[in-house]
Amino acid sequence: MTQANYDQYRESVAGRADVADSPELLAYYAELERLKTGALWTVANKIEPWQPQSASVPVLWRYRDLREHVLRSVDLVTPEKAGRRVVYLDNPGRRDVSAAVGWLYAGLQVMKPGERASAHAHAASALRFIMEGSGAYTIVDGHQVTLAARDFVITPNGTWHEHGVAEDGTPCIWQDGLDIPLVNAMEANFYAVHPDLHQAVTRPVNDLVAAWAGAGLQPLQHGWTKPYSPLFKYEWAATYEALVRQAAVSDGSPFDGVLMNYVNPLTGGPVMQTVGASMQLLRPGEHTKAHRHTGSFLYQVAKGKGWSVINGQRFDWQERDIFCVPSWAFHEHANASGSEDACLFAFHDLPTINALGLYREQALAENDGHQPVTG
Numbered sequence: 232m233t234q235a236n237y238d239q240y241r242e243s244v245a246g247r248a249d250v251a252d253s254p255e256l257l258a259y260y261a262e263l264e265r266l267k268t269g270a271l272w273t274v275a276n277k278i279e280p281w282q283p284q285s286a287s288v289p290v291l292w293r294y295r296d297l298r299e300h301v302l303r304s305v306d307l308v309t310p311e312k313a314g315r316r317v318v319y320l321d322n323p324g325r326r327d328v329s330a331a332v333g334w335l336y337a338g339l340q341v342m343k344p345g346e347r348a349s350a351h352a353h354a355a356s357a358l359r360f361i362m363e364g365s366g367a368y369t370i371v372d373g374h375q376v377t378l379a380a381r382d383f384v385i386t387p388n389g390t391w392h393e394h395g396v397a398e399d400g401t402p403c404i405w406q407d408g409l410d411i412p413l414v415n416a417m418e419a420n421f422y423a424v425h426p427d428l429h430q431a432v433t434r435p436v437n438d439l440v441a442a443w444a445g446a447g448l449q450p451l452q453h454g455w456t457k458p459y460s461p462l463f464k465y466e467w468a469a470t471y472e473a474l475v476r477q478a479a480v481s482d483g484s485p486f487d488g489v490l491m492n493y494v495n496p497l498t499g500g501p502v503m504q505t506v507g508a509s510m511q512l513l514r515p516g517e518h519t520k521a522h523r524h525t526g527s528f529l530y531q532v533a534k535g536k537g538w539s540v541i542n543g544q545r546f547d548w549q550e551r552d553i554f555c556v557p558s559w560a561f562h563e564h565a566n567a568s569g570s571e572d573a574c575l576f577a578f579h580d581l582p583t584i585n586a587l588g589l590y591r592e593q594a595l596a597e598n599d600g601h602q603p604v605t606g
Contacts, residue, residue, distance in 0.1 A: 283525055286324040287332045287557035289541035294551035301339045301404055310348050316341050317407060332555035333527025334413035335580060343402045347395035350425035356503040357386040357409045360531055360576055362551050366400015371463050373433035376440060381467030381533050383493060387459035387503050391430050406531055408578045410505050440464050443496050460495035460502040474512040486522040488513040501582040513537060513566035513573040520600030521563040524592040526584045528556040528577050535573030537566045543605040561595055561602055
C-alpha cells in the first residue's frame with residue numbers, strides 16, 4: 232500500500248467514527264445509555280488514538296522557587312498531624328489524579344533533626360532521591376540505611392518503611408517518587424500503619440548495602456526471593472564513578488548520552504516491578520538528538536546545568552531542578568558547561584510499559600535530529 236493510499240484509508244476509517252447526529256440516532260443513544268451501553272463509533276477516536284495522546288504537559292519545577300516553601304512547612308505542620316510533610320508536584324494536565332507526569336506521583340519531603348515518621352506500608356512502589364541535608368535514614372522491613380545527598384533509595388510495595396533524621400543531622404529534603412496514580416487507576420491500592428507505629432531495626436545498619444553493593448559480585452548464601460532489588464540504597468559516589476568509567480570507553484547513546492540503569496543485582500532487571508530509575512551523564516557541551524518513546528519520565532538534575540527541549544519547548548535547568556517528559560513527547564538534552572559533566576537522575580514507568588509489551592520508540596528524522604524551539 233502506498234503512503235497516499237494509506238492516508239486515504241486512514242481518513243476513511245476516521246470518517247466512519249464521525250457520524251452526524253440525527254433525532255433517530257440521539258434517541259438510539261439514549262436507549263443504549265439506559266441499558267448501560269454505548270455506540271463505539273461515538274468514542275472510537277477518543278479511546279483508540281492514532282498515537283499516544285498524553286494529558287500531561289512538560290513542566291520544569293525550579294528548586295530555588297520551591298525550597299523556601301518546602302522548608303516553611305516545618306513551621307506550619309508536624310509529621311504527626313500531616314502524616315508526611317510534603318509539597319507535591321502538580322502537573323496541570325494530571326490534576327485529577329495528583330500526578331507529576333503520566334501515572335507517576337512526586338513530591339518534596341522535609342524532615343528536621345530528631346524527627347522520625349511513623350512506619351507504614353502501601354501497595355504503591357516508592358523511591359527517594361536525597362537533595363540536601365545530613366543524617367537522614369530509612370528503615371525498610373527492619374533494614375536501616377543511612378542516606379546522603381544524591382543517594383537513591385527504594386521502598387518497594389508492601390514493605391514496612393519509615394524515615395527519619397538523626398539528632399545531630401541537619402534539615403533534609405528529598406524527592407519522593409511513587410506510582411500511586413497507577414495503582415489507584417487499577418483500583419488496587421492499600422495503606423496500613425504499623426501496629427507499633429515504629430519498627431525495630433533487626434539487622435546491622437547498611438547490611439544490605441554491604442552485602443550487595445560489590446561490583447559484579449553476589450553473596451553465595453543470600454536467600455533473597457523477593458521480586459524487588461535487595462540493594463535498597465544506591466550511593467551517589469559509586470554511581471557517578473560508574474558513569475565516568477563508562478564515558479571513558481563509550482560514546483554512549485545519541486539520544487541520552489551515557490545512561491546507566493539502576494538494577495536489581497540479583498536479576499539485572501529493574502529495581503522494582505512497576506517503577507524503574509536511571510542516571511545519565513552528559514559530557515561538557517554535549518547536545519543529544521531528539522527522540523520520543525512510550526513511558527513517562529521525571530528527571531532531577533543531580534549535577535551541573537543545561538537545558539532540554541521537550542515538544543519544541545526549551546527548559547533551562549540547574550542542580551536540583553526537576554522536569555518531566557510525558558509519554559511520546561520528543562525530547563533532547565544539552566550540557567551548558569564547556570568543562571564539567573551534567574548528570575540527570577530519572578524515574579519512570581518503563582518496567583510496567585515493558586511488561587505489557589507497550590514500548591515504542593522513534594527518532595526525530597528532520598533537522599539533523601534536533602527540534603526547532605518554538606517556546
